[in-house]
Amino acid sequence: MPELILEKPLAELLPVPSGALVEKQLKTEEMVLNMGPQHPSTHGVLRVELLTDGEVVSKATPYLGYLHRCFEKHAEALDYPMIIPYTDRMDYIASMNNDLAFCLAVEKLMKLEVPRRTEFMRVIVVELNRIASHLVAIGTYGLDIGAFTPLLFTFRDREHILSLLEWLCGARMLYNYIWVGGTSHDFPPKFKERVGEFVRYFKPKADEIYRLLTNNEIFIQRTRGIGVLPADVAINYGCSGPMLRGSGVKWDLRRDDPYSVYPELEFDVVVPTADECVIGDCLARHIVRAKEIYESLKIIEQCLDKMPEVENFDPQAAVPKRVKPPKGDVYGRAENPRGELGFYIISEGNTKPFRVKARSSCFVNLSTLPELAKGQLISDVVAIIGSIDIVLGEIDR
Amino acid sequence: MQTKNPDIKKTKFTLLEKIYLPEILKGLWYTFKQMFAPNFTFRYPDVRWNPIAAFRGRPVLVERDDKAGERCVACGLCARVCPPMAISMQAVETELEQERHPLTFEINMLRCIYCGYCEEVCPEEAIVMSKEYDITYFSRESAIMDKQKLLVPAESVKDRLDFLRKFKNDIRKESDQVANVQP
Ligand code: SF4
Numbered sequence: 087m088p089e090l091i092l093e094k095p096l097a098e099l100l101p102v103p104s105g106a107l108v109e110k111q112l113k114t115e116e117m118v119l120n121m122g123p124q125h126p127s128t129h130g131v132l133r134v135e136l137l138t139d140g141e142v143v144s145k146a147t148p149y150l151g152y153l154h155r156c157f158e159k160h161a162e163a164l165d166y167p168m169i170i171p172y173t174d175r176m177d178y179i180a181s182m183n184n185d186l187a188f189c190l191a192v193e194k195l196m197k198l199e200v201p202r203r204t205e206f207m208r209v210i211v212v213e214l215n216r217i218a219s220h221l222v223a224i225g226t227y228g229l230d231i232g233a234f235t236p237l238l239f240t241f242r243d244r245e246h247i248l249s250l251l252e253w254l255c256g257a258r259m260l261y262n263y264i265w266v267g268g269t270s271h272d273f274p275p276k277f278k279e280r281v282g283e284f285v286r287y288f289k290p291k292a293d294e295i296y297r298l299l300t301n302n303e304i305f306i307q308r309t310r311g312i313g314v315l316p317a318d319v320a321i322n323y324g325c326s327g328p329m330l331r332g333s334g335v336k337w338d339l340r341r342d343d344p345y346s347v348y349p350e351l352e353f354d355v356v357v358p359t360a361d362e363c364v365i366g367d368c369l370a371r372h373i374v375r376a377k378e379i380y381e382s383l384k385i386i387e388q389c390l391d392k393m394p395e396v397e398n399f400d401p402q403a404a405v406p407k408r409v410k411p412p413k414g415d416v417y418g419r420a421e422n423p424r425g426e427l428g429f430y431i432i433s434e435g436n437t438k439p440f441r442v443k444a445r446s447s448c449f450v451n452l453s454t455l456p457e458l459a460k461g462q463l464i465s466d467v468v469a470i471i472g473s474i475d476i477v478l479g480e481i482d483r
Numbered sequence: 484m485q486t487k488n489p490d491i492k493k494t495k496f497t498l499l500e501k502i503y504l505p506e507i508l509k510g511l512w513y514t515f516k517q518m519f520a521p522n523f524t525f526r527y528p529d530v531r532w533n534p535i536a537a538f539r540g541r542p543v544l545v546e547r548d549d550k551a552g553e554r555c556v557a558c559g560l561c562a563r564v565c566p567p568m569a570i571s572m573q574a575v576e577t578e579l580e581q582e583r584h585p586l587t588f589e590i591n592m593l594r595c596i597y598c599g600y601c602e603e604v605c606p607e608e609a610i611v612m613s614k615e616y617d618i619t620y621f622s623r624e625s626a627i628m629d630k631q632k633l634l635v636p637a638e639s640v641k642d643r644l645d646f647l648r649k650f651k652n653d654i655r656k657e658s659d660q661v662a663n664v665q666p
């Protein structure tokens with residue numbers, strides 16, 4: 087190998103974002119490197135084909151489909167209520183949110199009124215699940231970058247949420263709780279108090295978790311300025327959720343296309359500020375997630391206050407005996423922890439949908455990977471994938 | 484490898500934090516404290532986890548109270564509603580007052596997704612979700628559970644039956660009555 091004569095020290099040459107300078111000065115033979123599908127930092131079974139020039143990635147192509155389970159085709163053969171357990175399995179970290187998105191779509195199509203108490207119950211469980219999901223995202227992101235401790239902290243607190251939800255509906259991850267027109271169970275006695283207790287317990291812990299990574303110098307060095315996604319690019323790709331908000335766009339379906347009881351609740355849409363990170367980089371996305379936990383806590387507190395008490399409440403009272411929407415089509419969407427999850431349903435007036443198309447947030451967010459990874463170091467690709475916070479179950483469906 | 488971003492404010496450190504040693508001690512003290520904090524894990528499988536009544540484990544068939552077979556009347560609702568089509572049965576007539584019962588009743592546990600719909604629709608409380616959660620098999624054939632494997636006495640799922648009565652079926656009946664009274 088010919089000896090390289092550099093004009094400047096290597097450290098100053100490498101972080102050039104486009105990689106153009108690097109290419110010119112130290113071009114080596116390009117090598118194809120397969121990252122995944124068993125790579126621990128690809129969060130499941132994602133394969134990324136990296137075209138590397140030394141340490142620098144010149145092209146990254148994600149390959150999907152290892153977890154494809156034919157959700158959309160299955161849905162055509164199933165009754166509407168029977169699809170709900172399958173939507174659970176799309177984004178298995180935040181199943182409640184998936185159920186809600188699907189049920190909102192079907193309810194919109196059937197013009198179904200949901201009892202007010204049910205709406206609050208739904209928002210509470212959805213926000214609890216959002217916190218759990220963000221905790222996983224933060225913990226595993228630390229793990230990707232080399233910090234093991236946050237994972238233990240976040241999983242400890244996620245455990246509390248999972249046991250709450252388990253008490254509620256009997257499952258720890260795949261709840262099948264939110265049904266078309268209602269929920270499967272009412273809140274058990276004392277559940278509200280326990281949720282309130284959890285919120286009080288969790289607030290100081292959330293501070294702890296926030297400080298643990300966001301103030302960590304090594305973490306900041308690994309994420310600040312890496313994988314910068316400008317706002318216009320993010321919008322053009324159709325990103326949503328923390329990915330879009332990390333780029334500084336104030337867009338949250340809970341505020342901008344409100345559903346359920348969100349219009350009555352007060353919360354902020356979190357966007358990063360320029361003095362803590364570069365807008366749109368990995369750190370910004372991480373900060374958005376960490377701060378959204380506080381917003382969710384706020385929402386839960388308000389819901390607990392506002393939730394009406396009903397004697398002998400039957401959560402399934404509004405559940406139709408046969409879910410049979412009229413002919414037509416509908417697009418229902420909800421804000422998932424990872425972005426906009428939408429279901430486009432075409433109904434022929436039967437108990438089974440003619441076609442269900444899921445617009446999954448992770449899939450769209452992941453499509454920015456080639457853009458983000460170009461010109462970055464291989465180790466930074468790990469940081470970038472982690473910051474997108476993908477769940478392969480939702481990407482492949 | 485550091486990217487330079489001049490416009491980012493650095494975290495301000497106090498002198499005490501800059502000396503660094505107190506911070507290290509603080510970290511060590513924190514770790515030390517954790518040694519005496521209560522555990523939030525346990526040593527499975529030495530210590531068994533006992534799920535609550537709401538838990539949805541393996542679906543089982545409930546035996547009749549007089550032990551003369553299963554409560555199931557082979558109506559087929561559960562097979563109809565099961566999303567992955569895990570249940571299959573064959574109905575025959577019987578001498579008992581329930582008149583029909585399943586000759587064969589199989590749940591393919593490789594297919595079952597523990598959704599709980601079968602329990603939800605069953606009119607006889609004949610199929611309920613038990614607390615069993617560590618279900619393993621050595622072959623695909625043994626994962627298809629027949630009636631013998633599914634049948635359990637009602638006492639062993641008492642928790643769940645009580646739970647269903649208290650939180651689901653009784654409330655449902657009451658609200659049905661209310662609905663019937665009001666025209
Ligand atoms: S729990 Fe669900 S998947 Fe399993 S047998 Fe019952 S209905 Fe079928």
Ligand code: SF4
Pocket residue numbers: 554555556557558559560561562601604605606607608609610
């Ligand atoms: S729904 Fe109940 S009674 Fe009917 S076939 Fe299934 S287990 Fe038997």
